[in-house]
Amino acid sequence: MTTTAGFGAIVGQEAPIRLLKTFLRSGTQPHALLFTGDDGVGKKMTAKAFAMACNCRTLSADLPQRPPLTAIDACGECGPCRKIAADHHPDIIRIAPLSTVIRIDQIRELLQTLSLKPNEAQRRVVIFCDAQTMNPEAGNALLKVLEEPPDRTLLVLTTREASDLLPTVVSRCRQIRFSPLSVSAVARLLTTTAAIDPQTAEKAAALCGGSYTRALTLIDRRWQQRHEWIITAMCRFAALPSTDIRAWLAFSEKLAAQKERVEELLEIITMWLRDLLVVGVDANQVLNQDRREILSTVAQGVSRTRLIEQIDAVDEAKAALRANSKARLTLDAMVIKMAGIGE
Incomplete structure (x- = not known):
């Protein structure tokens, strides 16, 4: 392409x-x-x-x-x-x-x-x-x-x-x-058609999930700032007791405030959780390659079962939002499930 x-x-x-x-x-x-x-x-x-x-x-x-x-x-x-x-x-x-x-x-x-x-x-x-x-x-x-x-x-x-x-x-x-594009194909397109430097191109290609359009978005500095915010928040939650719901609900409020970008933000969460699942099996398959060390550390403190439940909660929220459910209620329900409250 x-x-x-x-x-x-x-x-x-x-x-x-x-x-x-x-x-x-x-x-x-x-x-x-x-x-x-x-x-x-x-x-x-x-x-x-x-x-x-x-x-x-x-x-x-x-x-x-x-x-x-x-x-x-x-x-x-x-x-x-x-x-x-x-x-x-x-x-x-x-x-x-x-x-x-x-x-x-x-x-x-x-x-x-x-x-x-x-x-x-x-x-x-x-x-x-x-x-x-x-x-x-x-x-x-x-x-x-x-x-x-x-x-x-x-x-x-x-x-x-x-x-x-x-x-x-x-x-x-x-x-x-149509299949997702390979990481090498996306990186090549970024360097040849968008004049992106090879290092930035490789990082965006690894994170884009095989989508050239998404890779172009990831190069934007504003997306990188949102990406950093999500990762920082997810690392903080990994260290919180599961009963502390206030921080999760505050996170939900911030997500809901970015209505036009909420699906993009949820996708970043999914990528992070997926990497936590993968890092202990094959670190070369991690999307956030520049965060391999912190991923390994965080993954040691969370079970695979919990990660899968969290991914399912995010997927359910994405589907509900696409069906035009109310964003704040949907995201509140998502973070409560991610925190494991009531289990």
Whole structure:
């Protein structure tokens, strides 16, 4: 995955790219594809690259000769390729959340567009960015297109998990799973495309969980400050008696006050707890490599069972917040479970 277009520019997603190229060579593209995987692993870029390949004049002329998969890619030079690369093609449609939701009005407008023939594309492509943000009404409205796909039209939905969408939507799509990027791949992208120094790139790559987008966030000094705050707090809690709930509730209050970043903060907590589990087994697999010594010390004073219970508490809080539960109540419940109160 890089900032340019075309299959050749996408890093670390060999299996999805191979499957898409097979569709192109055989001429058997499904009418709807569902790209699943974490944010920042190349799903949207791949959707754009596939749209280019579907409409590339040069590739279209070559496909009857059934070229090897390695030779199948958009040329990047013909008119359709240039328009799609510049986001100016009238038949490549992007549907993205307005604020935080894809609304039914957007789907209704799309249905009107799809009732007409494509303007100029060999294959019109509609890319749904973050399809999990469709509200139920929008998802149900989309079923009409999935059940009766318009001629020469391909739908590509991108989301983290198939379970985030209506089952009726998922069942009508061909799912393609995207893997997290390797640490080395992310570090290489950071140094080559974002001009990040190697040491910073390696640290961000180790912490990002295989997401290039997240790695870019981790480089920000403000994120590093939040990361330091969370780790300091978690180390302090490890030394507190389990009955001291006041500090935990104060921590919950501070988390809730950062509503726009709370999921990010919970992810930092999860990474720290995961490292405490891992450090005694294989220290090389620790994400916070610069904290290996303190991780080893803290891990000696906490049981694996307690760590797993704490990770479960954080995961439950994440799910509740995504379901729009009240942040302070959810986080209070989380820290009470993490502290082991009432057990």
